[in-house]
Amino acid sequence: MARIIDKEEKRCDIARASIELFCDKGIQQTSMDEIAKSAGVAKGTVYLYFKNKEEIIFAIWDMIAQRHHEAFGKRITEHMRAKEKLLDFFNFSECEEEGNKEQVLKLYQHFISAMLIDKTGLYSAYFESFFQEDFDFISGCLHEGVAKGEFLIDDVDLLTTSIMLLLKGLLVRAKASNMGFYEAQTLLIKHVTFLLNQCTRSLP
Amino acid sequence: MARIIDKEEKRCDIARASIELFCDKGIQQTSMDEIAKSAGVAKGTVYLYFKNKEEIIFAIWDMIAQRHHEAFGKRITEHMRAKEKLLDFFNFSECEEEGNKEQVLKLYQHFISAMLIDKTGLYSAYFESFFQEDFDFISGCLHEGVAKGEFLIDDVDLLTTSIMLLLKGLLVRAKASNMGFYEAQTLLIKHVTFLLNQCTRSLP
Amino acid sequence: MARIIDKEEKRCDIARASIELFCDKGIQQTSMDEIAKSAGVAKGTVYLYFKNKEEIIFAIWDMIAQRHHEAFGKRITEHMRAKEKLLDFFNFSECEEEGNKEQVLKLYQHFISAMLIDKTGLYSAYFESFFQEDFDFISGCLHEGVAKGEFLIDDVDLLTTSIMLLLKGLLVRAKASNMGFYEAQTLLIKHVTFLLNQCTRSLP
Amino acid sequence: MARIIDKEEKRCDIARASIELFCDKGIQQTSMDEIAKSAGVAKGTVYLYFKNKEEIIFAIWDMIAQRHHEAFGKRITEHMRAKEKLLDFFNFSECEEEGNKEQVLKLYQHFISAMLIDKTGLYSAYFESFFQEDFDFISGCLHEGVAKGEFLIDDVDLLTTSIMLLLKGLLVRAKASNMGFYEAQTLLIKHVTFLLNQCTRSLP
DNA sequence: TATGAATGAGCATTCATTCAT
């Protein structure tokens, strides 16, 4: 009988161990050696769980995104107003520790950085699908708001895209202006609110 | 005095030679060796004009930004409407060859990528100042439009920031969705126009 | 007793499973992992049947050589002329499928490559004994031909050695000239025939 | 002014330093690190003179082949008999030190080993051209012998090819039988002489 | 001023083998 190991859990262990490194040093700057050491395993072991470095990155992002969507799904309730839901989407309430939110911001920035210079198209494809999920969430909120008679929107898709562009823009801006998570979030909410107020017409 | 001019010229020569390389291969992937070869000088010579790779990058960006602002300054005329000016700002008309626009887009993405993972703060500081210039331009246009009675805006700064976030967001989105310059530009204009229409109130 | 038979069978199973891999990718390039997977057993199991990679290689070669000699022994008949027998020795008729002949050629080349760089002397010893078998076969044919009065040979050993050198030389040449099995075989037979014609004197 | 360096000489220095390593440990088993250390330079420096490991190997072989052909060209004289020339071709007289001949034999074996498992075709192409040169030399000797009335040969090409196959076969045999240079050479000459005696008809 | 030779740390990935279960 072979050693009994929860492969999925070990995968997570290794991925989790990489997160801190990626945040601190960046993706490119983190070596597989460091990841292995940080996870407390040998270098070769990392490759038993991940085909290559990219797979670790995507696995991490999957973990974060899944957790975000799941947590968001649990938080929202029937009677919440669409606008409330939307703003809650940008609040990573699932991060128990406060530091985790800063981590998520940094990771986001590192991942986008990696994507922006990727030549293989893997990152683009990955982020595209990931953005699509977010798009669907946001779009869903808006449509729901319209359906519930909360507000009127001429072109939901256009507004959704605008919101997503604001989100992405803010990730860049946050780095340039050396913002932390909260500052960035506050700014984002301010602009999304502004946009919503402008683009929706309250029903009488 | 002649010396200084020569020096400045050679700096430009070297910087210019790197642009294509940076666009084609990315900043990280372009070696100082290639830059030297492309500029037709020895590797050591590059270091006589630039302290390191970063300095080349900033020099390039300075060149492009200066050219952009200068060209924009020339294009706009007294009788143009504010909205016209604003949209013209996003049209890199100064790029004579069409390919150059694609280059500028790629460079922008590469630079942002570099900034997002920069630990020194140099990039952030640089981009912050650079973004500030753009902010001033856009803000100037909007204020002018208000002054001229072209439209009413409650909070010019907020709107300006929103526009800038859209711009940055689009640079990220363009890569994820594998867009070229024109597609990205079209999308940007669409969203800025939408925003302007929503956020400004035409005077009767 | 049953155990031993099983063990021998399993050894063969594993060895057989490696053949294709060795042909396709080369000995060095085939990992024990791949061999195990291909044989449908766990990596550790391979080591229960073979002390190391080399042992697998020798086992394979034993299988092939044994099959070759057995098949050859069956094919030749009393009334065949010595020359016929000799040429038949170079025809791997026992390979039912045509592709197998190409495999044998490749294996031969891979094995010789491994021997040529071997530091342990294991390969040399192995091949020496293996060459000796071939030498005996060929020498036997020639002696028989002489005994039967088919031809006259001054120095049977010298001629045998020459034939064997031609065979080995052809294996190298076949790779350099990118020959397949048939091309190599044709060339070999041509040269052996030429040698035989020159070195033997037909009796009147 | 840059450091004045005879690039060609340094190339040779590095190549020469690798020879011993390749002989002792084999090509595959010699790391670029060891080559650099052995040549007394940094690893990166090796790459200034050779694009990759293969280039070193081919450079070495070029050096040896060139030296061999040049030395051979000088040694042979007008009045030598064709057979004398031919046998001299297999005598690496240009190797001043005796150990060098053993080195050449080992290198030959290592190179052939590398070729036999090469998937790129580079080695095959290289050896093919190299074999062609040898073929031309040998063929030239034989033709000359015929022209001079030294002997009669029905098919010079066939005989030349046979000789070359003997040579290649002997390189393999030498390893299997653990022969040194002299033993191998003696055997080769014996077989070539035998072949020549059989295949040529002395004129009356 | 200009050159370009030299450096050497850095890194992703592979793989034969072991051994706890």
Place this chain on the structure above:
DNA sequence: AATGAATGAATGCTCATTCAT
């Protein structure tokens, strides 16, 4: 007997930067 998780050494190649000339 059989498994397969774990190991960690090994390696070809890159590149920003320095400095002797």
